[in-house]
Amino acid sequence: xxxxxxxxxxxxxxxxxxxxxxxxxxxxxxxxxxxxxxxxxxxxxxxxxxxxxxxxxxxxxxxxxxxxxxxxxxxxxxxxxxxxxxxxxxxxxxxxxxxxxxxxxxxxxxxxxxxxxxxxxxxxxxxxxxxxxxxxxxxxxxxxxxxxxxxxxxxxxxxxxxxxxxxxxxxxxxxxxxxxxxxxxxxxxxxxxxxxxxxxxxxxxxxxxxxxxxxxxxxxxxxxxxxxxxxxxxxxxxxxxxxxxxxxxxxxxxxxxxxxxxxxxxxxxxxxxxxxxxxxxxxxxxxxxxxxxxxxxxxxxxxxxxxxxxxxxxxxxxxxxxxxxxxxxxxxxxxxxxxxxxxxxxxxxxxxxxxxxxxxxxxxxxxxxxxxxxxxxxxxxxxxxxxxxxxxxxxxxxxxxxxxxxxxxxxxxxxxxxxx
Amino acid sequence: xxxxxxxxxxxxxxxxxxxxxxxxxxxxxxxxxxxxxxxxxxxxxxxxxxxxxxxxxxxxxxxxxxxxxxxxxxxxxxxxxxxxxxxxxxxxxxxxxxxxxxxxxxxxxxxxxxxxxxxxxxxxxxxxxxxxxxxxxxxxxxxxxxxxxxxxxxxxxxxxxxxxxxxxxxxxxxxxxxxxxxxxxxxxxxxxxxxxxxxxxxxxxxxxxxxxxxxxxxxxxxxxxxxxx
Ligand SMILES: Nc1ncnc2c1ncn2[C@@H]1O[C@H](COP(=O)(O)OP(=O)(O)O)[C@@H](O)[C@H]1O
Ligand SMILES: [Mg+2]
Numbered sequence: 001x002x003x004x005x006x007x008x009x010x011x012x013x014x015x016x017x018x019x020x021x022x023x024x025x026x027x028x029x030x031x032x033x034x035x036x037x038x039x040x041x042x043x044x045x046x047x048x049x050x051x052x053x054x055x056x057x058x059x060x061x062x063x064x065x066x067x068x069x070x071x072x073x074x075x076x077x078x079x080x081x082x083x084x085x086x087x088x089x090x091x092x093x094x095x096x097x098x099x100x101x102x103x104x105x106x107x108x109x110x111x112x113x114x115x116x117x118x119x120x121x122x123x124x125x126x127x128x129x130x131x132x133x134x135x136x137x138x139x140x141x142x143x144x145x146x147x148x149x150x151x152x153x154x155x156x157x158x159x160x161x162x163x164x165x166x167x168x169x170x171x172x173x174x175x176x177x178x179x180x181x182x183x184x185x186x187x188x189x190x191x192x193x194x195x196x197x198x199x200x201x202x203x204x205x206x207x208x209x210x211x212x213x214x215x216x217x218x219x220x221x222x223x224x225x226x227x228x229x230x231x232x233x234x235x236x237x238x239x240x241x242x243x244x245x246x247x248x249x250x251x252x253x254x255x256x257x258x259x260x261x262x263x264x265x266x267x268x269x270x271x272x273x274x275x276x277x278x279x280x281x282x283x284x285x286x287x288x289x290x291x292x293x294x295x296x297x298x299x300x301x302x303x304x305x306x307x308x309x310x311x312x313x314x315x316x317x318x319x320x321x322x323x324x325x326x327x328x329x330x331x332x333x334x335x336x337x338x339x340x341x342x343x344x345x346x347x348x349x350x351x352x353x354x355x356x357x358x359x360x361x362x363x364x365x366x367x368x369x370x371x372x373x374x375x376x377x378x379x380x381x382x383x384x385x386x387x388x389x390x391x392x393x394x395x396x397x398x399x400x401x402x403x404x405x406x407x408x409x410x411x412x413x414x415x416x417x418x419x420x
Numbered sequence: 421x422x423x424x425x426x427x428x429x430x431x432x433x434x435x436x437x438x439x440x441x442x443x444x445x446x447x448x449x450x451x452x453x454x455x456x457x458x459x460x461x462x463x464x465x466x467x468x469x470x471x472x473x474x475x476x477x478x479x480x481x482x483x484x485x486x487x488x489x490x491x492x493x494x495x496x497x498x499x500x501x502x503x504x505x506x507x508x509x510x511x512x513x514x515x516x517x518x519x520x521x522x523x524x525x526x527x528x529x530x531x532x533x534x535x536x537x538x539x540x541x542x543x544x545x546x547x548x549x550x551x552x553x554x555x556x557x558x559x560x561x562x563x564x565x566x567x568x569x570x571x572x573x574x575x576x577x578x579x580x581x582x583x584x585x586x587x588x589x590x591x592x593x594x595x596x597x598x599x600x601x602x603x604x605x606x607x608x609x610x611x612x613x614x615x616x617x618x619x620x621x622x623x624x625x626x627x628x629x630x631x632x633x634x635x636x637x638x639x640x641x642x643x644x645x646x647x648x649x
Contacts, residue, residue, distance in 0.1 A: 328501075
C-alpha cells in the first residue's frame, strides 16, 4: 500500500468522522473521560505515595541495628540435642538488657566500611515529660546530634533554635513540635523528665523540630547521648541502637544481612521496616490502575459499538470501494484510522482534562491533622503518567477498532450489490 | 508466430455452482470473447445467471471453474489483493443503483479510483475528472453533493467515475434498469459514443430489448448457458 493510498484512506476516514459528528464526539468523550480520570487518579495517588514515602524514608534509617530480645532462641535442650525430638514448656525470654555490647568498637568498625554515609549511635528510653500540671508519656533519644543530622537532615526540620545549641548546652533538649504544643512549652522553657526507674532531671528546651509525621513529632525529643546515659544512670558506653545511612540505599538489604551475621545483633533494613507501608503503596497502585482500566474498557466498548454501527451503515460504500479496486486492507485501514483518530484526539483532550483536574485537586485545601503535616493535597505532575495515559488510550481504541475493521475488510461486495 | 490479440475479455468453460439452499449449477460452460471497442449487451430471462456471470467477469467472484482473461492477463487463481488492483486499473463499473458515495462531492466521487491508482498527481487527477464529467455533460455539478442529483445525473457521474482510469472494459449490470426512458436513452447514447468515438469496450446486462437491439452484439443467456451470441 503506497503513501497515496494511505492519504486516500485518511480522507475517506475523515469524511466518515465529520459526517456523523454526534457519534464521533460521543465515542471521543468515552476515551476523554477514561484518560482524564486515569490522570487525575494516578496523579493524586502517586502524589500521596511519594509524599508519605518521602517523609517515611527520611525519618527511618537505611539500617537499624539493635538488640532484639524477642528473637526466638534455642533452648538448652535443643542446643545439646539438635537432632532429637525436644519438648520444652514455658520457655521465658532471658532477662537481657537492650544494651549493645562493645558499642564503641562496633561503631568504629562500621564507620571504617566505605559504603557508609553516616553512622549514628542512639540511646533511647521511655520517659515522662512534666511541665506544670501536664504529664505526658514520650521518648527521649540520646544522640550525637550532628551525626543524626547526616541521617535525617534535621537542620532543615528545625522550627525554632539550632542544632548546635544542643552541643553548647549540655542540659538541653530539642523537642518534637507536637509534643511541645501539647505540653505548651516554647524554646527556653524548662521541662522535667522522669525515667521509668524514677530518676528525675530538669532540661531546657533549646529547639523545636518538625519531621511531619505525628508518631514522631508528638512523642520524641533529642538530647545529648551522655545526658541520657546520666538520667538512665548508665555508664559511658551504654548504647541501644545504631542507625546507618548508606551511600546507596538499595544496598540496604545486603549490608544489613552482612552486619547481622558479623555482629549477631538484629540489623533491619528500611524495606523490611516499612513493609506495611510498601504494601499500602502497591494496593493504591492496583486500585488506581484497575479503576482507570475499567473506565477505558468501557470507552473501548463504546468505540466498538459505534464503529460496528458505522460499518453496518456503510456496507454499500464498502462494497462499491471494493468493486472499484480497494483491497481488504485498504478498507480496514479506513476504519482503523477512524478508531485511532478517536483514541488519539479523545486521549489528548483526556490528558488536558486530567491535568486540569489535577491542578484543581492540588489547590484544594486538605487538613492532614495530627498524623501528617499537610495543608493541601500532594499531586504528582510526572509526565510519564501522561505518556502512559495516551498510549493506554490509543492501544485500547486500536484493540476496540480492530475487530469491526476486520469485519469491514472481509465484506463480500457481491452479497451487498446483489442484495439491492 | 505471434497473434495480434484484439479481444479484451475471454472466458473458457466457466462453470459455477451455488450450494445454498441446495447444489445447483448456475453457470454452464460459458465461453465468451469480447473484442476491443465492442458494445455488447447480455440479455436473458430473470434468474438465468446474468448477474452471476457479471460478478465472475468483474473478478469480484472467484469461486468458479474455468478460465478468465482480461486485457491479456490470466486472472483465474490470482489473489484478492492482485484482483483488487487489477479492477482498479482495468475495469470500470456501472451499477443499476449508481452507488455513489453520499458524503462526497461529484468531483471527489469521480476522483477516488484515480487517487487509489496513484498514477497521476492530485491536480492532474482533478483535471482528468473534470474532463470526464464534461464528456458526460456534468461538469457544472462537480462541486455538488451527489445526493443533490437526480437518478439520471447520478448514473452519468457513475459512468464518469468508471472512465477515470481509462479502463480496458466497462461492465454494467442493468445500468439503465432504474432510469426512465429519457435517461435510458441518454445513457445509451453515451455508451454508443464511448465505443465508437473512444473505442471503449462495454458489456451491459439489460432486460430492455430496445437498448439491446441497438448494441453491436447481443448475447442471450438461458438457464446458465449462452443460447445465441
Ligand atoms: N448467493 C446465491 N446463492 C444461491 N443462489 C443464488 C445466489 N445468487 C443468485 N442465486 C440464484 O442463481 C440464479 C441466477 O441469479 P442471477 O445471476 O442473479 O440471475 P439474473 O441476474 O440473470 O436475474 C437465480 O436462480 C438466483 O436465485
Ligand atoms: Mg440480475
